[in-house]
Amino acid sequence: MTGWPVGFRVRPSADPDSADVEVTDTVTGRRFRWSPEALARYIRHGADWAPTGDGGGWATAVHADDDRRHLVAGWRHWQRRGWYPSDQYYVASRRWDYADTVDADEAIRTATLQRYLEVDGRPPEERPLDGLRTALGKPAEPTGDPVAQLMVSRRSGRAYVPKPVPVERLSGLLWYGLADVRARRHGTDHARPMSYLDSYGSAWDFHVCVYDVAGVEPGAYRYDIRTHELISVRPGNHRQAMTDVLQGMRSPATAAWTLGMVADFPRYQWRYRHEHGLRRLYLESGILGQQLVVLGSAYGLSTLVTPAQRDRPYLALHGLTEDRYAPVYTLTTGWSRGSAGVDFMDESRRTDLLARTDASGR
Incomplete structure (x- = not known):
């Protein structure tokens, strides 16, 4: 490895009890867990330290890095403007699973709405006004x-x-x-x-x-x-x-x-x-x-x-x-x-x- 792979971001782990850190690939949305010590050695030496429980996924992602060189200018622009936390948020959102991702017959959404209505009643109404x-x-x-x-x-x-x-x-x-x-x-x-x-x-x-x-x-x-x-x-x-x-x-x-x-x-x-x-x-x-x-x-x-x-x-x-x-x-x-x-x-x-x-x- 020569330098840090393009488009990868280091962020705290979503699990507050974990001692690992998370490295996220902003292009594919894939996440990798590293121990801080192993990640530090990797960044410093480029040694082939494997992330926790990852297998060959990390190596595959890094070796695909050459296909992203055309994105470097754009990422540097984001960094200069201070926008880079936004790409981390975007990547984090891509891993969320929604119950109604596949709901062609609307059964999941109908059941969810019925539960909302039973527990909370109808959505709040607009505040009425009596002015001229x-x-x-x-x-x-x-x-x-x-x-x-x-x-x-x-x-x-x-x-x-x-x-x-x-x-x-x-x-x-x-x-x-x-x-x-x-x-x-x-x-x-x-x-x-x-x-x-x-x-x-x-x-x-x-x-x-x-x-x-x-x-x-x-x-x-x-x-x-x-x-x-x-x-x-x-x-x-x-x-x-x-x-x-x-x-x-x-x-x-x-x-x-x-x-x-x-x-x-x-x-x-x-x-x-x-x-x-x-x-x-x-x-x-x-x-x-x-x-x-x-x-x-x-x-x-x-x-x-x-x-x-x-x-x-x-x-x-x-x-x-x-x-x-x-x-x-x-x-x-x-x-x-x-x-x-x-x-x-x-x-x-x-x-x-x-x-x-x-x-x-x-």
């Missing part, structure tokens, strides 16, 4: 630009043209951008427990902090995805409060709104009672966020997407409890300034920019 409702009305149609063009041309917007955005565009963003979530929410039926597992988007509540939308009063709202309405939670101008929530980022100063994706953990945990569910939740947030950002571009809007919010003040602003909810992503949106909007706007420039854009109709 604002109908968003007919959504504006986005431009017909190809998605590929929108993805290539879009920029993260940190500053925006400080003019009101018509409510029809906010309506369109929420109507079309969350269409898949809405369809599944409507399709959940207590008479069909299997519908609980068609769960894409089931964890999410969507909150909108409106700053400057024509036809909607400023304030903090929850979006009712079924009725396409905004439910008032806390009226008022919350630009400064949201700036504080976003760790001092000044995007709310010129934005039209901030959309928050808030996870209701009990709704999701009822369905998925293992660690994989949390990973899937974060993947969903990325999928939904990307859809909303690209769709916003089709409306002439740009967006700052960030998970870097202060959870406790955000939850307090939107009337949410810390023991059940967690904000995962915020999307702050306004009229796009193109590449000029990549930087934060100084407040002193707002009046001048507003005067220069009066004739734009935007």
